[in-house]
Amino acid sequence: MTPSDTLPNALAGLDAIVDDVLPRAAVFLDFDGTLSPIVENPDRAAALPGIAVLLERLARRLPVAVVSGRGLADLAPRVAVEGVAHAGSHGFEIRTRDGREVRPFPEAAAPLEGAIPDLRRVAAAAPGSRLEDKRFALALHLRGVPPALEKAAAARTRAIAEARGLRFSHGRRVVELRPPDAWDKGRAVEWFLDRWASGGSRPRALYIGDDVTDEDAFRALSSGAGTGIVVRPRPPRDTAARWALEGPTEVRTLLLRLVDAVDGARRSPA
DSSP, rough: OOOOOGGGTTTTTTTHHHHHHHHEEEEOOOOOOOTTTOOOHHHHHHOOTHHHHHHHHHTSSOOOOEHHHOOHHHHHHHHHHTTTTEGGGGEEEOOOSSEEEEEEEGGGGHHTTTTTHHHHHHHHTTOEEEEEEOOOOEEOOTSSSOOHHHHHHHHHHHHHHHHHTEEEOOOOOOOEESSSSSSSSHHHHHHHHHTTTTTOOOEEEEEOOOOOGGGHHHHHHTTTTEEEEEEOOOOEEEOOSSEESHOOOOHHHHHHHHHHHHHHHHSSSS
């Protein structure tokens, strides 16, 4: 693990990144904080202008998937690009590039149901919070909560997770409960790579994300399956990513340059 504020910028290291993942690459992207700026109201989040066109161009050349903590029904319309796969709820809900829906653990939602009344009580004690039932995750959004109450709400949510044997994660002013099954963004990436394999060889993965939950994917790639790029978090944290970008605007620039690099590699003589 490396402090995120010490990582080199991925735009400056793009040649090395391209050499690492091409000629057979697969691109994975988080949504909030990566394709979309973080906004006060998550319902208003939208990908930066031009992102959809770049993803469409990239998906004609390489496998592309958007991997998010948002539920699939929420995520897919925000990145409605033909040929792009989606993994919602940290990979518990998957839509393949051809539109087929897959749920690796359909029974995983059941352990969360008993925690809903508990979280409603936490939300009631934290004015400005919002509880979101994403079927395979329960998210308590805390962006409108005063700092002192936010800390208490996060602590109470963690205690609920421990009491019920659920997984707890703490992101940017949001806390989340997830099923106990060993499934996360890293496992979702592995799932896609296995299915995108050709001739017994999986593509090399390039994963870009900003959230703590994206660390599961960075760790999955750190054994040699690809390269992780963290959208530099504030405050900094230790990360398993190898490179960093400063925000969604730089993500958009990298995608543009990646499309150009793929086209250039295809034009180069063997």
